[in-house]
Amino acid sequence: MAGLFEKDIRLLLRRKQMLVLFLALAVVLGFTQEGTFILGYLPFLGMTLTISTISYDEIDNGYTFLMTLPIDTKTYVKEKYLLCLSGTFISWIFAVVLYFVSKYFRESSTVIANEIPMIISFLPVMVLAMAIMIPTQLKFGAEKSRIVLFIIFGITAILSFLFEKVIGTERINHMLIKLENINDAVIGVSVVLFVILAAAISYVISCKVMQNKEL
Numbered sequence: 001m002a003g004l005f006e007k008d009i010r011l012l013l014r015r016k017q018m019l020v021l022f023l024a025l026a027v028v029l030g031f032t033q034e035g036t037f038i039l040g041y042l043p044f045l046g047m048t049l050t051i052s053t054i055s056y057d058e059i060d061n062g063y064t065f066l067m068t069l070p071i072d073t074k075t076y077v078k079e080k081y082l083l084c085l086s087g088t089f090i091s092w093i094f095a096v097v098l099y100f101v102s103k104y105f106r107e108s109s110t111v112i113a114n115e116i117p118m119i120i121s122f123l124p125v126m127v128l129a130m131a132i133m134i135p136t137q138l139k140f141g142a143e144k145s146r147i148v149l150f151i152i153f154g155i156t157a158i159l160s161f162l163f164e165k166v167i168g169t170e171r172i173n174h175m176l177i178k179l180e181n182i183n184d185a186v187i188g189v190s191v192v193l194f195v196i197l198a199a200a201i202s203y204v205i206s207c208k209v210m211q212n213k214e215l
Contacts, residue, residue, distance in 0.1 A: 001071070001075055001078065001079050001082075003069070003071075004066075004071065004075070004076065004079040005079060005082075005083065008050070008053040008079075008083055011053050011056050012049060012050070012053065019049075022045055022049075026038065026041065026042045026045070026094070026095070026098065027098065029041060030042075030095070030098030030099065030101070030102050031098075031101075031102045031105070034106070036099070036118065036119075036122075038095050038098050038099055038102075039092070039095050039096065039099055039119060039122045040122055040125075041095070042091045042092070042094060042095035042098070043088050043089075043091045043092040043095055043122060043123075043126045044126065044129070045091060046087040046088050046090060046091025046092070047084055047087060047088040047091070047126055047129065047130055047133070048133075049087060050083050050084045050086075050087035050088070051080075051084055051130070051133055051134060051137055053080070053083065054080065054134075054137050054138060055137075055141075058141060063213065073207060073210035073211050073213075074207050074210075076210060077138075077203065077206045077207050077210055078203075080134060080206075081130075081134065081199075081203060081206075084130050084134065085127070085130070088123075088126050088127070088130065089123075092122065092123060092126070096119055099119070100112070100115075117184075124191050124192070124194075124195045127195050127198075127199055128195060128198055130199075130202075131198045131199050131201070131202035132149070132152065132202070133145070133149065134202060134206055135202055135205045135206040135209055136148050136149055136152075138206050138209045138210060138213075139209045
């Protein structure tokens with residue numbers, strides 16, 4: 001697996017100019033955009049860049065060559081998930097640093113402890129996005145996966161709109177009030193368990209997709 005990590009890191013480093021441009025843009029956005037924009041933008045960018053290594057593996061029968069090495073499809077999938085998690089987490093750390101530095105220059109007094117729950121909440125969202133994007137990319141490829149993801153998010157938006165219309169705004173607000181009364185620890189544990197379950201299901205699906213590919 002170490003060899004796969006090295007391969008992907010070298011692939012990413014071949015795009016040094018783009019990486020430097022993205023980092024420079026992230027710094028600019030971190031200091032110019034108020035609020036938590038950078039906390040979502042930079043981790044999503046890191047996740048997208050690491051997932052893009054799958055596209056490089058597809059070029060010129062790359063899968064066929066990789067499978068001649070002493071690895072199997074499960075090892076390949078496992079490496080992609082670990083790579084994407086690492087890239088997302090590192091980008092998130094950088095985003096947090098930018099967020100606090102920019103906040104320090106805007107506000108002289110910032111209580112870090114009060115910001116931690118909100119900052120951490122971005123991580124499960126990114127993991128859920130990764131759980132959707134990796135199997136989609138493995139199954140449909142770079143081009144078709146964009147269309148599939150657009151359809152998925154479109155359906156999600158439509159279902160959310162219909163849910164609001166059917167249930168009603170008052171009932172939804174009542175449900176949200178009940179959720180606020182639940183212990184924070186219970187909510188946190190529930191979210192973590194849900195994310196772990198979603199990631200595990202995503203990993204199994206990705207393994208099945210790779211095993212069914214004609215390599």
